[in-house]
Amino acid sequence: MKFENEMKIEFDSKSQNEGFARVVVAAFVAQLDPTIEELADIKTSISEAVTNAIIHGYEMYPGKVYIYCKIVDDVIYVEIEDHGKGISNIEEARQPLFTSKPNMERSGMGFTVMEAFMDNVEVESVEGCGTTVMMKKTLLSLRATKEEACNE
Amino acid sequence: MKFENEMKIEFDSKSQNEGFARVVVAAFVAQLDPTIEELADIKTSISEAVTNAIIHGYEMYPGKVYIYCKIVDDVIYVEIEDHGKGISNIEEARQPLFTSKPNMERSGMGFTVMEAFMDNVEVESVEGCGTTVMMKKTLLSLRATKEEACNE
């Protein structure tokens, strides 16, 4: 039988909610018993996408950040959405070290971190409408445990 | 200036999400630096309302539980909503020890716990449509800290 669970969360585009978003996703993912490294990968990726929504999507304007999270067996699927200003050139935005806010000391490494730490990252954006980042990761730890259990 | 923050969350009516709901609300409330006792009060009340939505609202049917949480200065406002079967007699339901599921070893103390641990609890319910429990609590710890800061 498939193991499935999903949740949605919506919160204000305030920087103090970045840590909150990490805790929420980490708590939801905890049911899969991830390794410390897997959990760190997911928390870091969430942090990057949520920060981007707040500082690039909404800039100084107040708005809502939406996270949708789904677990199907050992696969975690996360969507981070904002209704902010959108990205005009997604390809350029995803380049390592590219940032539109160097004066804010942004490193331009957000998308690179997500791509390195998750199995798959897709970005959809419409200028003036907002951005959705979709990420997927398979927890190998869980798969390994299951295989062990089968071999016993 | 008013300190304000709000969030909404929506998750499956599965019992493993009871713990998840507690962590989410606790993480959101953490920004107010509650005492251990205040945090325990809030977590316990959330747990009661979410459990009720899952076992009484939806019984064995799958559905969604919704939590809305707002902080205004030192006041925490929480709404727990289900679109389940509703409560026909709210007054009776709120009586200590009243339960419609004694065979499930429910103690009938859920509403009593919420009333004891939160400052104010309101229940709205429409049979066949669902139930919303609205709870409020002022964090005295925060007020005390502020007054101390003023007196210094």
Add this chain to the structure above:
Amino acid sequence: MSLTYEIKHRNMIVRLDAEIDHHKAEEIRDRLDQLIAMNSIKVLIFDFSNTVFMDSSGIGVIMGRYKKMKQMGGDVGLINVNSNIQRVLKLSGIYRLVKNYESVQDAIKRLV
């Protein structure tokens, strides 16, 4: 589930989970009833030393075991209950039937 137990002369000490809610309660109840039956337990002591959270579902578990043990001529006691959990238990009036004890020894002395 992280429930562990120890049995001595038909007395069973059960160290409960870190968090007792409805999700956990069902597992705990089934496991306890199985252990009680298999070992003809007379005195059941709930040890809360690992438990940091309990909602009213825990009251149901304790009351259910209390009724069961009493029917069989046994009894139930509690040890190491933290103050937050005590506040939940107090509300329910369960302390008229089931008491907190200082230690396992104390509980067994008074209950057996």
Add this chain to the structure above:
Amino acid sequence: MSLTYEIKHRNMIVRLDAEIDHHKAEEIRDRLDQLIAMNSIKVLIFDFSNTVFMDSSGIGVIMGRYKKMKQMGGDVGLINVNSNIQRVLKLSGIYRLVKNYESVQDAIKRLV
């Protein structure tokens, strides 16, 4: 903010917060720049021994301080970086400019 620091002969060791994200980064940056200016710091050592989480905002903070310190003829080093944070730092290529050291002594010896 839980940033603490120690200054010895214009060397400053800064023990950073438990979680470094964009929210914290702004505070950390402002505090560091103030401390660097006030104490004419020459060598800045970031101590990550309390830090359990860092995202790419932390890279920005380190890079920013690195550029600043270099301009003034100073330097920057890192100590006690856990493996998850190292993975974030590695991605950015920052290790070509700023290195991990074994200890405060080691860092000061090589950087001063």
